[in-house]
Amino acid sequence: MADQIVRSVDRRVRLFNRCCVGVLIAFALLWLVPLAWAVDTALKPNAETTRPTWRIEDPTLESFRTLLVQGDILDWYAASFVTATLAALGTVVTASLAAYALSRLRFRYRRAAFWLILVGVMVPGQVLIVPLFREFGAVHLLNTYWAVFLPQVPTAIAVFIFKQFFDGLPRDLDDAARVDGASLFRTYRQIIMPLSRPVVSAVAIFSFVWTWNNLLWPLLAVTNPNLMTIPVGLATVQGTYGIRYADTMASAVLGALPLVLVFLLFQRRIVEGIAGTGLKG
Structure with missing residues (x-):
């Protein structure tokens, strides 16, 4: 009887796995x-892109060239x-410092501050477009790299991820460092952050990808063609090339290629970082 139950459960598990x-x-x-x-469209001559077929009669790399x-x-x-790297670096530094204070320090309204930061997750970025534009215009930073990456540095979800990871680290490490005379910042820099490499990698990669893909804010903050990012530049391709679909698709493929390479190279770090925060679904 027990063997039948086990075989039945095994069949259900195998069926469930196959469905998944x-x-x-x-x-x-x-x-x-x-x-x-x-x-397929990018490898076709522009004259063939409107034909409803997957077959490429004369494949060419002319659009890429x-x-x-x-x-x-x-x-x-x-x-x-440049902007994605600076934003990723700024996000890691600011979010980890904020999370370290919320996780390790004891001060009044600490929990209230944490929940106030989490409220930022629910605020859509579009709401801040006009205030940010007026602010950066007032300090004459529009059409600069500063205007592109600085608004993308504060990230509430990065603070949450870092705090979840820091909460899982033993507090004995802080106590031992304090006994040896280490300051809070030295403990953060020499003990906590080296142990947090997986989550640092995950946050940095996510921030890099998010900044790389962001269109709305860079589109408003930058009008200099030399400072345009990939999404902003791709938005101008349609106007530049008209209905030359091969050129449009080639630009889209080239724009997405770096992100695919980043994910393929660092996917292990991403998985380790998310798993270390306890956000395993």
């Missing part, structure tokens, strides 16, 4: 079809890399 695999494959296909269509030689996509790459 089937759902994942279906979602993977849904994600791959638009990507395949974009690559046009973008790299005649376009400004290399400048967009440089601007995106």
Whole structure:
């Protein structure tokens, strides 16, 4: 009787696993079809892009060559890399310091401050567009890298992730450092942060990707073509090339390629960082 129950449970588990695999494959296909269509269009001559067929009669890299030689996509790459790197670095530093104070220090209204930070998660970024624009215009920072990355540094969810990770670290480490005469900042810098490399990597990558993909704020803050990021530059491709769909799709593929490489190179760090916070779903 017990063996029958075990076999029945095993069959149900195998059936459930197969269903999960089937759902994942279906979602993977849904994600791959638009990507395949974009690559297919980018490899066609512009004259063939309007034909309703997947077959490429004369594949060419002319659209990619046009973008790299005649376009400004290399400048967009440089601007995106600078702003995304600065935003990721600023987010890691500010969020980790705030989370360290909330996790390790004891002061009045500490919990209220933490919940007030979490309220920032529910505030849509679009609400802050006008105040930010007026503020940066008043200090004459529009059309600079500062205007692009500074508003993207404060991130409430990054503070939450760091705090969850810091809460899981033994407090004996702080006590031992305090006995040895280490200050709070030295404990944070030499003990807490080296142990937090997985979550630091995860937050830095997420911040990098978010800043790289952001369109609305850089579109308003920057009008200098040399400072445009990839999303802002891609928004101008349609106006520049008209209905040349091959060029448009080639620019989209080139714009997304760095993020795909970042994920492939650092996916282990992302998983380790999220798992370390306890946010495993």
